[in-house]
Amino acid sequence: MTTVAEPKTARGRERKSAIITTAATLMYERGVRATALDDVLDYSDSGKSQFYHYFSSKDDLVAAVLEYQLMTVLGELRGFRLDTWSGIRAWFDALLEGQEQREFRGCPVGSLAVELSACGPDMQRRVADAFSRWESALARGLASMKARRALDRSARPEALAEATLAAIQGGYVLSTAHHGVGPMRTALDTAYSRLRASRPRE
Amino acid sequence: MTTVAEPKTARGRERKSAIITTAATLMYERGVRATALDDVLDYSDSGKSQFYHYFSSKDDLVAAVLEYQLMTVLGELRGFRLDTWSGIRAWFDALLEGQEQREFRGCPVGSLAVELSACGPDMQRRVADAFSRWESALARGLASMKARRALDRSARPEALAEATLAAIQGGYVLSTAHHGVGPMRTALDTAYSRLRASRPRE
DNA sequence: AGCTTATTGTACCCTTCAGTACACTACTTG
DNA sequence: CAAGTAGTGTACTGAAGGGTACAATAAGCT
Missing domain, CATH: 1.10.10 (Arc Repressor Mutant, subunit A)
Incomplete structure (x- = not known):
């Protein structure tokens, strides 16, 4: 068989x-x-x-690896309260730490995503799905902050989550290219202050 | 021979x-x-x-392609005044347009960068260099804005350029993954408003 | 023309690698 | 223990793909 x-x-x-x-x-x-x-x-x-x-097939394995890497990332995510400022900041710091430990090799999910984007529609769907799940996890935290007025009523959790994930991915790309955390730190610091700028104005 | x-x-x-x-x-x-x-x-x-x-060798060709793609990107860049708000915004819009036209395939330089990051140190140097040149072009524009007080004196053009480039790259990654400009637009809009937030406060 | 250098065509070699065939062992359950 | 199912070892196939050899043609240049 x-x-x-x-x-x-x-x-x-x-x-x-x-x-x-x-x-x-x-x-x-x-x-x-x-x-x-x-x-x-x-x-x-x-x-x-x-x-x-x-x-x-190998593709079958690749799909399993993508799922595995996403699970790893989401698993780490669960160690942080993404509905608090300190939790988000701690998560960012952990991302920086991780990137340094793994010798600036990039995002386990993101680098897969880039390479697989040229594959068939099936793989593309999986990649898109992976990012969606990641983004949702973050958006949920932000939505919860908004609900208890830690974010301004005009804030859009989904958009903030999307922009934040973009900053993370971009930070990974530059950090990998330059072989140092510097660019990623800049990206995450900027993303963080952007989030903080959405606090309610009194 | x-x-x-x-x-x-x-x-x-x-x-x-x-x-x-x-x-x-x-x-x-x-x-x-x-x-x-x-x-x-x-x-x-x-x-x-x-x-x-x-x-x-093939690697030799790859290096030439990287240089070529960087030149294309920097060439397009020269069509915009990156020392004005409208110029930056127009550039962002052009990036979005381009990404749409190329069917969300990602950044010509960035996708190379990600794939080549696992190659030898020589290639890594080239990739890092490419991003540095790109970043500098943007940083020069921002520095010039700062010089004529269009940016706050506390603004750091290099850091802003780095974060902006990260947003662009991250935007490309997500946009490619989701096969739509949406995420990239969000990333660029956010990056733009982040830049605008560095205007001098009176 | 005759010599030199630049460019091009074609056939070939050798390694890598995804995928197959098939026989074999190990565990489990009646 | 017998039989069936889960798991494993190994040798092979066929295609793809980077790189080489070598000879042929074209384009100066004197």
């Missing part, structure tokens, strides 16, 4: 997830296209047969 | 530049890695021998 199957045992699940996390790392470091399946299998101590047991 | 040579005749120059522009288009549409040399040669009606006459 060449049909794909979900893992049915604990061992199977571990295998599959080992493949995904290994692929995520390699694709993050080298890019999707520059990552050979064989490398993923070597690093995760798997074989071709195991791979095609759980995935139908 | 396998050594590279600069074209010495008009025909040679045309050939070389045809290869570069064709490669630029294909790499922009498909990505660098997804663009085969053979495709570039087919589309530009050239042969392998011609290619390796003018370029030492």
Whole structure:
């Protein structure tokens, strides 16, 4: 059978997830296209047969990696109260910290997004969806701030979230290019003060 | 001889530049890695021998394409007075227009940058350099505005330029992902109002 | 013309890599 | 234990793609 199957045992699940996390790392470091399946299998101590047991193709794996990276990002997000100023600031600081630790390699989701934007419509949908979910998480926090009057009534949480996410992505791009956090810090500081500018005026 | 040579005749120059522009288009549409040399040669009606006459490798071509795309961007930039509010706004609008016309494919320089960030240090330097030149062009405009008091004395043109470029890049990323100008418009509108917020307070 | 340099055509080599075939082991359940 | 299902090892195929070899043609230049 060449049909794909979900893992049915604990061992199977571990295998599959080992493949995904290994692929995520390699694709993050080298890019999707520059990552050979064989490398993923070597690093995760798997074989071709195991791979095609759980995935139908490389694209299938890429989709899984995208989902995995989004989950990682959203998971980290949950560690912060995005409905408070200090929470948002702390999140920004954590993003900076993370970017530094990962040696300025860029956004795990964003760099995938850019490379996959030239792929088929199916992949494009997934990418768009990923950003939407990220943006919503932020928008929810801002909406909640607005509800309790921490943001001005004229403030538009969705637009603010969109602009903030853009600043984050742009910060990642420049920070990666210049191999330093400087540009990202500038971008995030600016984004933060832009948010603060939406506090209610008395 | 396998050594590279600069074209010495008009025909040679045309050939070389045809290869570069064709490669630029294909790499922009498909990505660098997804663009085969053979495709570039087919589309530009050239042969392998011609290619390796003018370029030492694919990487060499990629570097030329990066430079070409940067020149295109900076060339467009020169059509606007970046030391006036209306000029900046017009430039932003032109970026939006361009992104729409090119079917939301992203920034010609930025998408290269992201994909090439995983390449060798030489390429990284070129990418960083490209963004620096872009940023400087903008910073010069803002510095000139500050000099004639169109910006507050506390404004930092370099930081503003950096944050603006980040907003542009982030806008491109989200706009490409969502296949629409919406996110980019939001990012640029926000960036613009951020700049306007640096006007001198009386 | 004759010599030199610039440009071009074509066939080829070799590696990488996604995907397949097929046989094998290991666990589980009756 | 037998049988079935989940998981695994390995060798192979075929195409794509970067790069080379080498000879041929075109365009000066004296």
